[in-house]
């Protein structure tokens with residue numbers, strides 16, 4: 001007997017991470033999948049041995065006996081699909097970002113609360129071995145007072161990437177580099193350092209024909225006094241170059257870099273800790289910038305649904321980075337500092 005029965009909506013690029021993770025866990029199952037492009041739903045069903053496929057996700061929700069729904073469609077569609085799932089008393093696993101506006105995210109959170117179902121927002125980068133080690137160092141207060149944080153997301157997304165699907169680079173369905181590609185880094189920074197007090201940002205469309213920014217920088221002030229910056233561009237020549245977070249504190253300096261926070265490049269603390277011996281083994285070579293985090297993410301989803309633990313990133317956790325990104329956009333639009 002499989003324990004949790006999932007339905008998956010959106011059989012595009014990221015869906016393989018979901019299909020593969022649940023297959024690897026082994027005890028649970030994706031019993032149906034849906035995509036408006038029939039060939040995608042059909043091909044995924046065949047490849048991953050999914051029993052039924054649909055082109056209308058509502059039909060799937062109504063006909064199948066599901067426990068939870070995975071939403072891997074364009075970001076702006078996550079709230080309405082999540083709300084339809086919640087209304088049917090199905091738990092919701094939403095790809096990041098959970099919505100493209102805080103208002104829509106709140107509607108989704110409210111629907112899940114009112115229907116007493118759980119809401120998970122995929123933030124798999126938090127589970128990278130490198131990031132877990134860094135988080136542990138912060139929780140142990142190894143940095144002392146944290147002064148400055150910097151995150152760089154220097155990636156390359158050619159025009160052909162944006163042209164491969166209508167929703168990419170659109171305001172309502174996608175958002176720009178901060179909302180899509182750098183959103184993991186916005187999330188990581190607030191998860192590591194703490195609540196953000198204010199932001200000042202500049203964004204621009206410098207190299208692509210899209211509605212939203214391909215480049216931007218933001219200065220963040222944290223409630224604990226630390227100052228941070230996030231710099232992102234999708235125009236890096238010739239390909240993805242760096243996805244990093246650097247933390248400078250009273251008693252420590254760390255840079256987790258590589259192409260997607262997969263390599264500890266600097267790890268220097270005043271006091272020794274046994275964790276220092278884990279640096280080399282925590283580095284890894286990801287097949288792509290998505291990393292390996294979906295599998296541990298799903299282990300947490302399943303254990304949470306079985307009542308054994310609590311959600312790694314629930315709706316309220318997923319909302320935090322979205323609120324910061326919305327503030328970044330407001331600051332860039334108005335030219336003013338935005339207080340959160």
Ligand SMILES: NC(=O)c1ccc[n+]([C@@H]2O[C@H](COP(=O)([O-])OP(=O)(O)OC[C@H]3O[C@@H](n4cnc5c(N)ncnc54)[C@H](O)[C@@H]3O)[C@@H](O)[C@H]2O)c1
Nearest residue numbers: 010011012013014035036037072073074075095096097165
């Ligand atoms: N966690 C991560 O690191 C990560 C990585 C990539 C993408 N994502 C997120 O996953 C989501 C999907 O991204 P992608 O790159 O797989 O996009 P994609 O365009 O490759 O896939 C989206 C799929 O949804 C389908 N779809 C659109 N409208 C639908 C509808 N009404 N009903 C059913 N299916 C519908 C499309 O036909 C397409 O196959 C986005 O929100 C993105 O931000 C997350």
